[in-house]
Amino acid sequence: MSAYIIRRLLLIIPTLLAIITINFFLIQLAPGGPVDQAIAKEMGLNASMLDRVTSNSGAATEARKKEQGDEGNSGYRASVGLTKEDIEKIKKQFGFDRPMHERYFTMLWDYIRMEFGDSLFRGRTVMELILDRLPVSISLGLWTTLLVYMISIPLGIRKAVKHSGRFDVWSTTIVLAANAVPSFLFAVLLIIFFAGGNYWDFFPLRGLVSNDFDELSNWGKIADYANHMFLPVVAMTIGGFASLTMLTKNSFLDEIHKQYVITAKAKGLTQSRILYRHVFRNAMLIIIAGFPAAFIGIFFTGSLLIEVIFSLDGLGLLAFEATLARDYPVIFATLYIFGLMGLLMSLLSDLMYSIVDPRINFESN
DSSP: OHHHHHHHHHHHHHHHHHHHHHHHHHHHHSSSOHHHHHHHHHTTOOHHHHHHHHTOOOHHHHHHHHHHGGGGOOSOTTOTTOOHHHHHHHHHHTTTTSOHHHHHHHHHHHHHTTOOOBOTTTSSBHHHHHHHHHHHHHHHHHHHHHHHHHHHHHHHHHHHHTTTSHHHHHHHHHHHHHHHSOHHHHHHHHHHHHBSSSSOBOSOOSSSSOTTGGGSOHHHHHHHHHHHHHHHHHHHHHTTHHHHHHHHHHHHHHHHTSHHHHHHHHTTOOHHHHIIIIIHHHHTHHHHHTHHHHHHHHHHHSSHHHHHHTTOOOHHHHHHHHHHHTOHHHHHHHHHHHHHHHHHHHHHHHHHHHHHOTTOOGGGO
């Protein structure tokens, strides 16, 4: 097993290199880069006005370019009104006075040393921004994943045992109905009913904790944290437990009809003993082993809209805001960290297969 782990760890290096390389050159081609954003800020424009200004090719714009001559032909879409020296100063400020390949290799060398630089527009290091947002994303991802598994596994087992019965039919209806409602829409409904919308005001609406969190007792801090997490986690759980429930049911149904179960019944073993001593281990293999992948999926991709709705500053919102602002250091650092964690979680999933079922041997592959 150790040889397999070493091979997988070594494979992470070229995979991360490919992820960073492809995204680096693709993002460079996107219009409205950091220099354009800085120029727009110098001109007193916001991000939405930038697109309108840079897409305007009217007579007034052309006239200003002719008046400025070569100085107005900077190659940047929002540079009308700035001199060439101003543009060069802004380019140097963001490191765009160097060739693209030089910036690329510099970034790779920094990432090898886990140095992600400073945000272009936030005045802080990228690592500080990520560490500040990390507790929110971990809270959402961890509690949502645990709650999804705690609901889906018992429910899926029950549905398998009562297959085609009344419980299976009406529970399937509820599961499919819940799956049809987007998480963000359910989040809005929860706010309307339970967070001071039109009915009750049971739960806070903003932040991970209250402003007076440090002044609370230990139990008070736990209660405050739970109150802030309850609605976002419930909203994300509603959209995530349906597929795992049906996977659990189908996995148990497949095992229940195998020969070893029939043999166990013939020997007089009780249903509960057969189910939890024999079937459970085989049926839960794919479910338990998929826990890291499920967590990483919820951690990275499932919480963006929830973070926006509940005013939670997590990594999903950070990456989205950085993309809109063309904050390249933040974009590339989040891609690098997300990719690294995803690859490590994939390896952890394989290891869990071996832990759950020692018969699986990756060394032979």
